[in-house]
Amino acid sequence: MILDEILLNNKEFVENFEVVNLSHLPQKKLAIVTCMDTRLVGFLEPALGIERGDAKVIKNAGNNVIDSDVIRSVAAAIFSLGVEEVMLIGHKNCGMANADVNKLKASMIEKGIDPEEIAKVDLKEWIGAIEDEESNVLNGVEKIKNSPLIPETVPIHGLIIDPTTGSLDVLINGYK
Ligand SMILES: [Zn+2]
Numbered sequence: 001m002i003l004d005e006i007l008l009n010n011k012e013f014v015e016n017f018e019v020v021n022l023s024h025l026p027q028k029k030l031a032i033v034t035c036m037d038t039r040l041v042g043f044l045e046p047a048l049g050i051e052r053g054d055a056k057v058i059k060n061a062g063n064n065v066i067d068s069d070v071i072r073s074v075a076a077a078i079f080s081l082g083v084e085e086v087m088l089i090g091h092k093n094c095g096m097a098n099a100d101v102n103k104l105k106a107s108m109i110e111k112g113i114d115p116e117e118i119a120k121v122d123l124k125e126w127i128g129a130i131e132d133e134e135s136n137v138l139n140g141v142e143k144i145k146n147s148p149l150i151p152e153t154v155p156i157h158g159l160i161i162d163p164t165t166g167s168l169d170v171l172i173n174g175y176k
Contacts, residue, residue: 022052022053023053024081025081025082026053026054026055026056026077026081026082026083027053027054028050028054028055029082029083029084029085030050030054030055030056030083030084030085030086030087031055031056031057031058031073031074031077031078031083031085031086031087032044032048032050032055032056032057032058032086032087032088032089033058033059033063033065033070033073033074033086033087033088033089033140033144034057034058034059034063034088034089034090034091035059035060035061035062035063035089035090035091035094035096036059036060036061037091037094037095037163039091039163039164040091040161040163043163043166044057044089044161045057047161047166047168048168056073056077056081056083058070058073058074058077060128061095061096061127061128062090062094062095062096062097062128062129062130062136063088063089063090063091063136063137063140064096064128064130064136064140065088065139065140065143065144066125066128070140070144071143071144071147071149071150074086074144074150075147075149075150078150078151078154083154084154085154085155085156085157085174086144086154086155086156086157086174087156087157087158087159088137088140088141088144088156088157088158088159089137089159089160089161089168090133090134090136090137090140090158090159090160090161091133091160091161091162091163092133092160092161092162092163092164093133093163093164094130094133094136096127096128096129096130096136097129097130097131097132097133097136098129098130098131099124099127099129099130101123101124101127101129104123104127105118105123133160134160134171137158137159137160137171137172138158138171138172140158141156141157141158141171141172141174144156155174155175156172156174157170157172157173157174158170158171158172158174159171159172
């Protein structure tokens with residue numbers, strides 16, 4: 001059982017961990033919006049030189065800015081936590097690119113979700129399926145930038161990372 005395994009790991013971790021008191025305020029005054037992709041776990045931050053305490057990291061499926069929740073978190077980071085710059089970081093080979101809506105629907109039905117409920121939503125839009133990783137970053141940056149709740153003075157950068165090599169490319173330089 002994964003829960004037992006995690007609890008055991010945690011016990012060991014706490015026993016051996018030397019406590020350091022970090023501020024909850026991000027030392028690099030940076031917020032990152034990125035994907036929940038498993039390959040980015042423990043990988044994105046070192047690839048960027050980001051350490052514990054440096055940045056706010058907001059994750060979801062496909063680093064999508066499709067509802068108000070990402071904007072809410074970015075706004076909290078800016079207005080309450082001292083964030084001065086935002087990076088939206090997509091990644092190559094994202095599972096949300098060309099997500100198979102029929103497969104998704106079949107899986108939902110198989111796991112007991114009421115088909116009537118499924119029929120109420122545009123599945124592709126609801127799950128946040130993306131056309132391609134680069135245009136998804138460009139769109140997301142536009143949505144954050146155009147939000148009336150985000151100050152114009154905050155640079156919003158758009159980047160894309162290769163989850164295999166860690167190589168990072170700038171798609172939008174928020175200073176320009
Ligand atoms: Zn992804």
